[in-house]
Amino acid sequence: MTDGDYRHVYIVIEHEDGRLLQVSLEMLGEARRMMDDFNKRYSSKEKVVAVLLGSNVGEVPKILIAHGADAVVCADSPELRHVRNTIFTKVISQISLDKGIAEKVEPEYAPQFKRPRYLFFGADSIGRHLSATVMAELESGLASDINKLVVADLQITHQNKTGGKPITYDKTLEMYRPDFSGFLWTTILCLDNKNPALQKDYHPQACSIIPGVFEVPKEDSTRSGTVIEYSPRFDEKDLLVKIIDRKVIKSEIDFDSAKAVVSFGRGVKDSPEENIKMIESLASEIGAQIGITLPLSKRPFSVSQSIDSTYLIPDRVIGISGRKVSPKVYFAIGISGAMQHIAGMRDSELVIAINPDEDAAIKNECDIFVRGRMEDVVPVFLEELKKQRQVVQA
Ligand SMILES: Cc1cc2nc3c(=O)[nH]c(=O)nc-3n(C[C@H](O)[C@H](O)[C@H](O)COP(=O)(O)OP(=O)(O)OC[C@H]3O[C@@H](n4cnc5c(N)ncnc54)[C@H](O)[C@@H]3O)c2cc1C
Structure with missing residues (x-):
């Protein structure tokens, strides 16, 4: 593995007909903080890349850039208006592996680029489902319901992963998760297998992030970024599940007007x-x-x-x-x-x-x-x- 194999943090954005879900902006804010720190520590220039699927997404890429994205990969197609797990999984996986996109994000490392270094989803009903199926497709690990992220260089000794020898894992994402009603923190790592007998890379290091945990960054409309149009590739069989009708069910329990x-x-x-x-x-x-x-x-x-x-x-x-x-x-x-x-x-x-x-x-x-x-x-x-x-x- 070279430093160019895995680059950047990709963030799967959620929205309803162009109305961004708060968790998307919260993830962007945390990714920005994390990558600014990362780039300073490692003298690097890795990017925050928003992955946006939808139909007629209009001004959304601009909003994402104003909230911290360096690049927005925009897959705009009528087939992507509403979330359907099969095609969303396919398109997000395609985007993650696409060298053409990597070229537009950071030309210098594009020839080596294999996959994103990190990948974030929202830990809501859509993101939880998608994160599992995308990570299965990309054959890497997933930490769900995370509320703290730290990048660290860790020395690990593990029977399978390192063949029992101490090995340093650079730029490892420590993904913290509250367990047992929040009384215990679990730190989850997604590590490449460096044991010569079992060698296999596990990237991106991915997680779903609990909504409401991280702050929405202040909007800065002077920020600039790259918008990358992506034409998704579907097979006929990907489109077998069709949305014929769609009703948003309003809950009978009205919390919104309750004081x-x-x-x-x-x-x-x-x-x-x-x-x-x-x-x-x-x-x-x-x-x-x-x-x-x-x-x-x-x-x-x-x-x-x-x-x-x-x-x-x-x-x-x-x-x-x-x-x-x-x-x-x-x-x-x-x-x-x-x-x-x-x-x-x-x-x-x-x-x-x-x-x-x-x-x-x-x-x-x-x-x-x-x-x-x-x-x-x-x-x-x-x-x-x-x-x-x-x-x-x-
Ligand atoms: C993926 C995931 C998603 C989750 N999503 C949610 C979610 O959306 N919402 C949610 O609520 N939880 C959620 N949970 C569960 C959450 O982690 C906690 O387990 C849950 O919130 C604890 O519920 P509780 O406070 O009712 O119970 P407990 O943690 O058991 O707490 C009961 C409390 O009652 C107190 N108590 C005991 N006797 C009395 C008494 N006589 N009078 C007053 N107090 C008393 C105790 O001291 C204790 O503090 C989720 C967990 C996971 C893993």
């Missing part, structure tokens, strides 16, 4: 039916919408049919696997504060957490932490709210 959201998690466990009813009263008293954590949508408790079908449903999940909310007041009741949940409520103005565990991660994410069991704390809140209401009405 307050009361969410609960596994902390309801001691008496789920009574606790959920108590939370329902609190929400009704302050006119709040009700949210839940992901495990609650898997119906872990035995409760009445009406509670089950009203509250323990995927539509109410707050977080990366569910909804993003930004109310004036957010109650987190019996919620530990895992990163995947926090990403969905981080933009709330005032966060009040109720939890007996002072070490719960939610303590670092809230404005008011009430240490105690919900069974003791929520009734006090309710009583006080009722008193206040009587004073106002009198």
Whole structure:
């Protein structure tokens, strides 16, 4: 492997008819930070390359450049208007391996170029699916749901990868992932196999990135970049799956206009039916919408049919696997504060957490932490709210 084999970070951009999803800009911001640092450390000129698939994408490439892309590879075709996994996988894989594109991104290294060094996807329902199928196609590894990225030179000794000898892996992407409800960090590496008996390169080093973790960079319309038009190649069999009709289903749970959201998690466990009813009263008293954590949508408790079908449903999940909310007041009741949940409520103005565990991660994410069991704390809140209401009405 030479330094020219693998170059740049490629980022798979998501948008809905030209409306960029926030996670795309967040990935660009993080890639820009990472590659500026990378280029300084390694005296290099590797680029941030946005990969944009769509139909009539208009001004989107300009916006991507203004948010940090050095180049935008634009595959514009009516067949790419909406995501279909088969053809999107094919086109992203084609783009990743295309020397013509590499030539336009950085002519100097184009003859050696094999693949991108790094490849990012959003960790949402589209990006999670695509990342898996693209990386299978490119025969490399994937780290999913990442919330921190570090480039490092690492000395590794591994039975299979290095044949038991210490070998330095340059420019390795350390991909950090919160596991076990965010209580443990796992660092995932995607390493070439340098054991002479099993030699195989694993590039790009790829990951999907949790939405809401990285900041959107400030738009700078004076930035310049290269827009590379790419004509995707399809076979007839790639187009067998057709989109005949498409309906965007609007959720019946309206979090957008709710000024307050009361969410609960596994902390309801001691008496789920009574606790959920108590939370329902609190929400009704302050006119709040009700949210839940992901495990609650898997119906872990035995409760009445009406509670089950009203509250323990995927539509109410707050977080990366569910909804993003930004109310004036957010109650987190019996919620530990895992990163995947926090990403969905981080933009709330005032966060009040109720939890007996002072070490719960939610303590670092809230404005008011009430240490105690919900069974003791929520009734006090309710009583006080009722008193206040009587004073106002009198
Ligand atoms: C790929 C992936 C995606 C995910 N997406 C999401 C997502 O979108 N949204 C999401 O929420 N999670 C998501 N998760 C799960 C997430 O990692 C956590 O496991 C989950 O958020 C934890 O839920 P919890 O806080 O209800 O439960 P726990 O972590 O079990 O926390 C329960 C809390 O209740 C407290 N408690 C106990 N008794 C009481 C009491 N009597 N009164 C008050 N508090 C009490 C405890 O101290 C504890 O802090 C995802 C995980 C993965 C791997």
